[in-house]
Amino acid sequence: MTTGDRKAKYPYFEEDTSAEVVNARMGADADPRLKQVMSIIVKHLHAAVKEIEPTHEEWLAAIKFLTDTGHMCNQWRQEFILLSDVLGVSMLVDSINNRRPSGATPNTILGPFYVSGSPRYENGANICLDGKGEPMLASGKVVDIDGKPVQGAQIEVWQTNNEGFYDVQQKGVQPDWNLRGMFTSAHDGSYWFRSVKPRHYPIPNDGPVGKLLGQIGRHPNRAAHMHSIVTAPGYEPVITHIFTPDCQYLSEDAVFGVKHDLIADFEKVEDQAKAQKFGLKAPYWSVNWDFTLAPRKSQEGSTDWINRMVAN
DSSP states (O other): OOHHHHHHHSOSOOSTTHHHHHHHTSOTTSOHHHHHHHHHHHHHHHHHHHHHOOOHHHHHHHHHHHHHHHHTOOSSOOHHHHHHHHTTHHHHHHHHHTOOOTTSOOOOOOOTTOOSOOOBOOTTOBOOOSOOSOEEEEEEEEEETTSOBOTTOEEEEEOOOTTSOOGGGSBTTBOTTTTEEEEEOOTTSEEEEEEEOOOOEEOOOSSHHHHHHHHTTOOOEEOOEEEEEEEOTTBOOEEEEEEOTTOTTGGGOTTOOOOGGGBOOEEEEOOHHHHHHTTOOSSEEEEEOOEEEOBOOSSSOTTHHHHHHHHO
16 A cells, blocks of 8 residues: 555544554655654554553653653763663563574673773782672683683673662762773683672662652662673674572562573682682682673674664
């Protein structure tokens, strides 16, 4: 059916055919992908409104919520991304765009507190600069899907401090680049560094999204985790988390970021001699985690798309 035929078939608004009437108005010269996206959005939006049958007051409340969400956005905070996160849409989009072969490390969302340019450290360095928290030794290997070591992979990590804040949330309180670092895998794919055990923390909940969570009986807490970006020439980059197994919010992470395959084993080590070997004091936590990379499907540089995400 041509655009003209659709306009002729649906010239006037009717409740039963409301979505068809709206979609028929799109011009023949519209970008095909945009046209496809908008027609699907209109179709499902009208279906939702028909199922909900909102009152005028309820619809105006929805408009006000979206307006307040926009007003909350600034250079350092994107409330619409937070809304996408708590509705599970961010994780769904990420999953659709990062389907990988069986055995490859799963992707998760980047999160709003990623900062490019983390300090580069030698393996074994301690990224905890404020001295707070339970000491942790993180180690493992970067391998391909056949289990072969990947030498020269870049492992970038970041996490909150023991009070549940990222360094960029506490400028002047935490040292710059606290709990952030970039490491390089050795000839056998190995990496290791010192940090502190991750802890849970709430997403920003002082805005309209936080208020909505409270109104629908949900908490704002993220399960305890450490972020990672792992890149290597010839492999698909992976943005992921490592989750602690003992966190009370594992099964109810506020942004649905937990995947079963990303829950790591954390061992509490009491051996003082072993602790001294790694420059730590007992007791400390030890987590061994291997990152498994899939072969790159596109010719795009391994960090190009990450840089675009951050820029946008």
